Amino acid sequence: MALLMNPLSNLETYNISEDLGFILEDPLEELPDPYQPWIRLAKNLPSLIDDQQLRDEVKKLPELSICHLQGHKELRLAHLALGCITMGYVWEGGDKDVTQVLPRIIAVPFCEISKKLGLPPIMVYADCVLANWKKKDPSGPMTYDNMETLFAFPGGDCSKGFFLVSLLVERAAASAVKVIPDIFDAIINKNCNVLKEGLRTVSSSLREAEQTFHLVHEYVDPIDFFKILRIYLSGWKGNSLLPEGLKYEGVWNNPRKFSGGSAAQSSIIQCFDALLGIQHGSVHENSSAQFLQEMRDYMPPSHKAFLEAVASGPSVREFILSSKDADLKKIYDECVRALVDLRNYHLKVVAKYIIIPSSQLKNNANRKEVKEDEEKGTGGTDLMSFLKSVRDTTKKACL
Numbered sequence: 474m475a476l477l478m479n480p481l482s483n484l485e486t487y488n489i490s491e492d493l494g495f496i497l498e499d500p501l502e503e504l505p506d507p508y509q510p511w512i513r514l515a516k517n518l519p520s521l522i523d524d525q526q527l528r529d530e531v532k533k534l535p536e537l538s539i540c541h542l543q544g545h546k547e548l549r550l551a552h553l554a555l556g557c558i559t560m561g562y563v564w565e566g567g568d569k570d571v572t573q574v575l576p577r578i579i580a581v582p583f584c585e586i587s588k589k590l591g592l593p594p595i596m597v598y599a600d601c602v603l604a605n606w607k608k609k610d611p612s613g614p615m616t617y618d619n620m621e622t623l624f625a626f627p628g629g630d631c632s633k634g635f636f637l638v639s640l641l642v643e644r645a646a647a648s649a650v651k652v653i654p655d656i657f658d659a660i661i662n663k664n665c666n667v668l669k670e671g672l673r674t675v676s677s678s679l680r681e682a683e684q685t686f687h688l689v690h691e692y693v694d695p696i697d698f699f700k701i702l703r704i705y706l707s708g709w710k711g712n713s714l715l716p717e718g719l720k721y722e723g724v725w726n727n728p729r730k731f732s733g734g735s736a737a738q739s740s741i742i743q744c745f746d747a748l749l750g751i752q753h754g755s756v757h758e759n760s761s762a763q764f765l766q767e768m769r770d771y772m773p774p775s776h777k778a779f780l781e782a783v784a785s786g787p788s789v790r791e792f793i794l795s796s797k798d799a800d801l802k803k804i805y806d807e808c809v810r811a812l813v814d815l816r817n818y819h820l821k822v823v824a825k826y827i828i829i830p831s832s833q834l835k836n837n838a839n840r841k842e843v844k845e846d847e848e849k850g851t852g853g854t855d856l857m858s859f860l861k862s863v864r865d866t867t868k869k870a871c872l
């Protein structure tokens with residue numbers, strides 16, 4: 474029988490790295506000379522915002538055409554830099570002085586670059602996590618101590634910790650991505666041993682991802698995260714501070730709404746859901762499924778295409794359900810349990826970094842009511858019910 478073409482046989486076509494998965498390999502740190510003003514502003518975000526100077530400095534930027542930006546990596550660095558500047562510009566005044574208009578001097582190039590990349594004109598996970606890193610010693614390992622972010626936000630090392638720990642979790646899970654084509658080949662060729670090998674790699678890489686997650690306690694301070702960093706990751710969709718959205722001057726006549734940063738924009742976790750056949754409800758009636766689906770539009774298009782190829786590939790779950798091999802069912806369940814444990818660990822982290830600081834600040838005598846948005850995640854979701862529902866549907870996938 475002719476070997477069925479495996480749609481995933483070449484990960485490179487999806488801009489996926491064999492070693493680093495969805496992480497952008499060796500991100501650029503500099504742009505061609507004309508764009509130095511963008512890089513300089515983005516590199517000085519914390520001090521400019523602390524001095525309430527960022528908005529004034531943005532207005533002094535030169536008008537720049539994007540025609541000198543060549544190649545994917547330059548466009549990714551430009552989207553990251555303008556994304557950081559945009560978040561800083563909108564939220565420089567905190568929730569007391571929110572601007573409704575993004576000036577044309579950055580709105581026009583930011584939207585043109587976004588269109589070329591197929592990303593929204595707002596900072597996304599693929600910017601500040603996947604493309605926002607460098608090694609201090611290029612010949613050294615990808616460990617926290619040998620890494621640095623390219624850009625940061627106010628709050629000391631909080632944004633560095635949050636972005637780099639997320640990156641290291643992505644890297645730990647990346648070893649599972651590269652075995653997905655082998656898993657599909659094993660199903661096409663009905664080779665149970667190769668399938669078991671591939672699923673063992675998936676469960677062990679998920680376990681390694683959960684262990685890496687523990688670094689968040691060492692490198693991210695809960696109060697700095699909740700009181701300072703979170704505002705800069707907030708978006709303008711479902712946000713009472715920008716009920717109409719943000720006006721992109723010189724681009725669209727009406728304000729536009731875009732969601733704030735969420736790791737539902739991370740392809741890695743959605744990739745495991747797709748591989749294991751875990752459905753988070755139907756996009757028609759289930760808001761969690763809708764949110765997860767909507768966040769795919771905030772991923773690089775090639776990563777979104779990869780998720781769709783995995784979801785439409787041969788079904789691992791169906792193959793195992795129809796198999797008599799008890800071992801295979803056991804190994805599948807180990808993968809599901811590893812994903813449930815990762816999501817449970819994440820829920821504990823969210824409680825420590827959002828729920829507890831939120832109630833502490835609410836109980837603080839001289840504190841105004843915490844805004845109803847405060848109970849929402851960075852992505853503007855009612856976070857605990859969303860995260861618990863996603864964890865629960867994962868748990869239900871056990872055979």
Ligand code: HEM
Binds near residue numbers: 638742816826864
């Ligand atoms: C201080 C650490 C963290 C906090 C406070 C946090 C908070 C949140 C919140 C509030 C959400 C709800 C959706 C949203 O509004 O974004 C969320 C979703 C999510 N977070 Fe985190 N997060 C943290 C670290 C991480 C890390 C390190 C990862 C690993 C990559 C991660 C992966 C996810 C994923 C995949 C989702 C989507 C829901 C799901 O698929 O389970 N988070 N997070």
Ligand SMILES: Brc1ccc(-c2csc3nccn23)cc1
Binds near residue numbers: 596597639736738
């Ligand atoms: Br933009 C942006 C988007 C997502 C994240 C992120 C990394 S891990 C995590 N859980 C919730 C959000 N989140 C950080 C910045």
